[in-house]
Amino acid sequence: MYREETIAAISTPLGEGGIGIIKISGDKSLEILKSIFVTKGHKRKEDWEPRKMVYGYILHPQTQEMIDEVLAVYMKAPNTYTKEDLVEIHCHGGMVPLRKILALVLEQGAAMAEKGEFTKRAFLNGRLDLSQAEAVMDLISAKTDVSHDVALGQFEGILSQEVQGIQEIIKDMLAHIEVSIDFSEEDIDEVTMEHLLEKSIKAKESFETLLQSAKTGKILREGLVTGIVGKTNVGKSSLLNALLRENRAIVTDIPGTTRDVIEEQLNVRGIPLKILDTAGIRDTEDAVEKIGVQRSREIFQQSDLVIFMIDASKKLDREDYDFLEIIKDRRALVIINKTDLEEAIDLERIKSIVGDKKLIRISLLKNKGLEALEDALEEMAYEGDGFSKEQPFITNARHQQAISQGLMSLEEGIKALENRMPLDFVEVDLKNAWESLGEVTGDTVSEDILDHIFENFCIGK
Template sequence: MFIDDTIAAIATAAGEAGIGIVRISGSKAIEIIDDIFRANNNKKIYEDQRKLTYGYIFDFDNNEKIDEVLAVYMKAPHTYTKEDIVEINCHGGMIPVKRILQLVLRKGARLAEPGEFTKRAFLNGRIDLAQAEAVMDLISAKTEKGFEVAFDQLEGSLSKRVEEMRKEVLELLAHIEVSIDFSEEDVDEVTLDYLLEKSIKLEKSMTKLLSTSDTGKILREGLSTVIVGKPNVGKSSLLNSLLREARAIVTEVPGTTRDVIEEQLNIQGIPIKLIDTAGIRETEDIVEKIGVGKSKELFNKADLVIFMLDASRELTNEDLQIIEMIKDKKIIVLINKTDLPNKLDIAKICHLIGERSIIKTSLKEEVGLDELENVLVNMVYKGEVKSNSNLMIANVRHKDALERALNSLKEGIEAIRRQMPMDFIEVDYKNVWDYLGEITGDTVGEDLIDHIFANFCIGK
């Protein structure tokens, strides 16, 4: 695709910094930099491409020196966008980069839209859509593991796997079309057996990849984990213990936490969004009542609920009400204060919650935290994805496309088993081909492409 205009944007974050970068991409990049930059060695910037050149940015229209800079020219097609690119490294801070950008725009560039540099890399064929989306995942990664998954996707691990699947579908489509073209020949039975065998193998492969989506989503966005329980069971103490700091107020007075406290932490490479909520109980206090309402709303949306009980107290109606509210959620039961004499009927709890993880802790004596962290990690990976494997579905859009592809494949398998006409079977396999193509961008519309890149930051 040929793109005629030239774009520019500030590529570094706003605020004071040692360096600020203005990025220019397009056919006029050289013309613009030649008009505003003078190297200290009097060379033209294109004479030493891919080398930082020291000099100054000038506004010759107003006879004004703007800033002392290092500039670099990168010649197409071996650049991020596959277009000519110039980057101007100036002093950090809003004034220098803003003045240089305004000058570049005045000389013929236009302000880049959010994500437009990466969009051009996609449109010009340097990367596919899945790789483009991985750029933002890299930028927003919250842990080393999340970064590794995003980097592998940027390197093309997911794209290669999807393309392998599409090749398999294409091979199946070829056999289907041959069967349609030579329907008078007696090839249907052999073809159906072949299609069924290959399709079942592909179905297993797609199902395995799809099974990574929950883990991938958590590594990308974080595991939303809500701590619930009646007042004074140790919810705020748990938050403080996991954070290794006194973030929440802890007292013997029930109802101390009246609002929601939310913190981010990293447990063995997994980003956790940990939310401490108000103790759930009947109360006449207006502020506490609002907090209890927020607690109920949050654990309905949470990926995981940590339900805390006090080992030194018997089960109460408040505990039973909470169990009823969270019984259909993914939960870990934490029995705290095990350093005190036990009054809790654990057998009854097991009966009420079924086969869920139950961990005994004494936060006062720092007992049980390691076990809790290990259970959290195991729940994320579910034993289905090894922690050293970075080939995952981490994007909701990719998951949706893969689910639709898998459903169409299952419909195709069912049609084969029922020996439906090949024309009917062909429709299902063409859908599989198209849905897989949505992941890499081969079969997506312009509106969706625009929507995806609109979520990028300007300058990337």
């Protein structure tokens, strides 16, 4: 699980840039830096003051070849990211100097870092718990400001504190049960059973509150895959352009202009959307357009959210009503476009089919109704509750699974208490609930799961 070697890796993205960084962590970090670094007068530097950036050069210790002009900093354990001695070498950002310096560091005794090994060491050395460590990658991959705020909150321990709070309730119950079992010759009074039941219900409410955040958390972390579907010329590509605030998709009066799926990443009030503008659904003899229509139907099935567009100026046909029947059981919005023209649709019939689905009237030509659409998207993402930086969100499928399993175990314990079963049975269920929560913070996680988590990190982190 833990390698004793000093490790090193390039910590900046591959490619050309102003600055590139090589990171070294472990007992030999400073020793390696001393062997390859010289100051401006080509003198070896022995007295390194922690956290002070030093200007100089990287030289090959045998050939004296100068590799690059750099800035280097030494950070002394335990006040570092990994809680080990840490060195950073800031060189020019091209791949040649970065690779040459890394090769030299490895020659001097460092081992190549594995994926996520710096953060894994931070976890194993107690600087971060596991949910905080996982938040590092969420910070790196955040698609919007809100996604960043959620990841930062998890990195700062908001989710961990919530989980640990539930664990404390369960721990208190387990202690109570232990005392009762130790004095098992005495009858367990009704007050004890009611106390345990009351605590269990309180813990259950906390579990459920956390799990309610999972749907929004998933959206903020991964984005909401949103398919725009509808007949030809209802305004699908115009809607994409309006949301993007640019002319990304070609818009004409000719049916079948969009022949393939156009995919765009979009930020709507901090909510990351993956918008898929599809080919218009219609019967066609054009072979290429037929493929596009078929892909539109596939996107319709795969999308997290379906935006079904209708042309208000044309009567709906059987295929339109068939689609309305389908989306009434999906997460969907119905957009009625071209409301600036004389309406020909049967609005009451549409409402009777889709039930409580939102119907949003817009005119893309007149630039009306977009704000209402963005309001609906925001309400859908946050389940109507809005966003708070202080609120814990479950953004990770692993966390959701562990917390769900913990809730199931707790519910079994509640049933046992309600049926006045022996406390030994209750104790088993409560311990299972506590251990499930421990998988979130890393208290009870297996080595295999740890390896799997950090395999998804980049090498330099």
